[in-house]
Amino acid sequence: MxxxxxxxxxxxxxxxxxxxxxxxxxxxxxPMTAYADTPADIANNDGYSIDYKYNPKGDVVISAYNGQILYGYNIDAKWPPASMSKLMTLYLLMQEMDKGKVTYKTKVTVNDKYYGISKLPMLSNNNFRKGATYTVDELIQIMLTASSNSATFMLANLVDKDDSDFVDLMNRKANELGMTNTRFYNPAGPPNNLLLQYKPKRYLQDDDNISSSRDFAILCQHLVTEYPEILKYTSKVNVTVKKGTQDQETFGTYNHSLEGAKLGYKGVDGLKTGSSDTAGFNTAITGKQNNMRIIQIMLGVEDWYDPPAEFNRNKMANAIMDLIYSKYAYKKVLSKGVHKVNGKEIIVFNDLYDIVRDGQKGKLIYKNGKVHYEYDREFISKDYNAPTVKYEDYEKYKTEQFFKHNLWWIVMVSIFSIIAGIFLLIYYFRPHWFKSVKMICTQKYQSLVKWIKNKRKKD
The missing domain is CATH 1.20.5 (Single alpha-helices involved in coiled-coils or other helix-helix interfaces)
Structure with missing residues (x-):
């Protein structure tokens, strides 16, 4: 026993x-990006007092530069993005504007449909007047700052007049970008049932648009890097449109982390918030400090009827940004120029910059003419990788440069050498040709000298 x-x-x-x-x-x-601390933990460590019931459903921070995940908390949890859906509408509009058919000066008139949407209850809308005309520039600002659903439909219909076809386009684009947990039912983001008769005809389900923190980080990374000009709209704390007219309206931002706002954070200049009774409070934030732009997506701080929830969202977001900026930096990890690698000289053509975690050791990997900095980290999707710069064997490079800069002289010398060689061959095999040529040249020379002498005597 x-x-x-x-x-x-x-x-x-x-x-x-x-x-x-x-x-x-x-x-x-x-992985260094997997944090044990929840957003509420991080906020409380940063000096806030946040009840854990305000923890979001999901949160992620990435580098806009390379898509690297800097912090993650339930990043694939599915949740309604609410009015943050308007960012996909904006992305599609910007792509349409690239074609040149729509410009910032393009005008749109408030018709019965847009006026009707602006009067729907429980939605983010502004006071549109039937028959009023707005430019695309004005509508983008109204959509982003006032979160106007009506303005969103006006812009969406510039891309496609049929709402269902536009939502199809939203879903195709989400799939193209790798937003695997995303499904759109309308361009603006409110619960579909609140749109009443204005729901897209092929999307009649009483459902919310659905996405995840990861997916919206991908979308925002494309927006910020491909169309950085949108930040001139998203960075405004207060805006006035149609100033001095009967349609003048003033709006204040809902992004409380925006620099200059109630919970303003240094460097924050966008992007968009979203909230509803089903989504709680969401936010998509971008900001830049020390040449490092980050994007944070926070979804599902509840609940919508609890006043502190709206501001606790931004307190947690700000605390997480404090953490990120203290742990990560945008640094030069390799200078351009000549380097010795494994006993061989190579030339690097550009400085290599990367996002580096404090105290994290890495190594430079040289492969197939490209060099990158490698350490244990994750990226927001398979489409993102560590940044690279080109390199080449230095001796080969010097040879190429010599021929590049001396090509003209090389060609001229080669041609002269070929001609000289031909003459030498002729002289070797047909020397009498040269005697005849010499005799003719001598006679011509003597005739010329005689003519000159006679000319001088006459003068």
């Missing part, structure tokens, strides 16, 4: 040791 107990004791001890070892390995080798 004692022997059985002894064996059982040692077996338990062995299991404990193995378990401890495995857990230690997990902690040691876990």
């Amino acid at each position: 004692n022997m059985i107990k002894f064996k059982h004791f040692h077996k338990s001890k062995l299991v404990y040791r193995v378990t401890f070892l495995l857990l230690s390995c997990l902690v040691l080798f876990a």
Whole structure:
């Protein structure tokens, strides 16, 4: 009996040791982007006092530069983005404007449909007047700052007049970008049932648009890098449109982390918030400090009827940005010029910059003419990788440069050498040709000299 107990004791001890070892390995080798702390933890560590009931459903921070995940919390949790859906409408509009058919000066008139949407209850809208005319420039500002659903439909219909076809386009674009957890039912983002008769005809379900923090980070990264001019709209704390007319309206931002806003954070200049009774409070934030632009997506701070939730969203977002800027930096990891790698000289054509975590060791990888900085990290999707710069064998490069800069002289010398070689061959095989030529040249020369002498005597 004692022997059985002894064996059982040692077996338990062995299991404990193995378990401890495995857990230690997990902690040691876990990706640096996997944080154990929740957004509420981070905010409280940063000096706020946030109840854990305000933890969002999902949150992610990425580098706009390379799509690297800098912080993640339930980043694939599906949740309604609410009015942040308007960012996809904006992206499609910007792509349409690239074609040149729509410009910032293009005008849109408020018709019965847009007027009707502006009067729907429980929606983010402004006071549109039937027959009033707005430019695309004005409508973008109204859509982003006032979160106007009516303005959103007006812009969406510049891309496609049929609302259902436009939502098809939204979903195709989401799939193209790799937003695998995203499904749109309308261009603006409110619960579909609140649009009443204005729901897209092929999307009549009483559903919310659905997405995830990861998916919206992908979308915002494309927006910010491909169309940085949108930040002139999203960076405004207060805006007035149609100033001095009967349609003048003034709007204030809902992005409380915007620099200059109630919970303003240094460097924040966009993007968009979203809220509803089903979504709670969401936010898409972008900002830049020390040449490093980050994007944060926070979804599902609840609930919509709880006044502190709206501002706790931004307190947590700000605390997370504090953490990111303290841990990561945009740095030069390799200078352009000549370097010795494995005993061989190579030339790097541009400085290599990357997002580097404080205290994280990495190494430079040279492969197939490109060099990148490698360390343990994750990216928002398979479409993103560590930035690279080109390199080449230095001796080969010097040879190429010599021929590039001296090509004209090389060609001229080659031509002269070929001609000289031809003459030498002729002289070797047909020397009498040269005697005849010499005789003719001598006679011509003597005739010329004689003519000159006679000319001088006459003068």
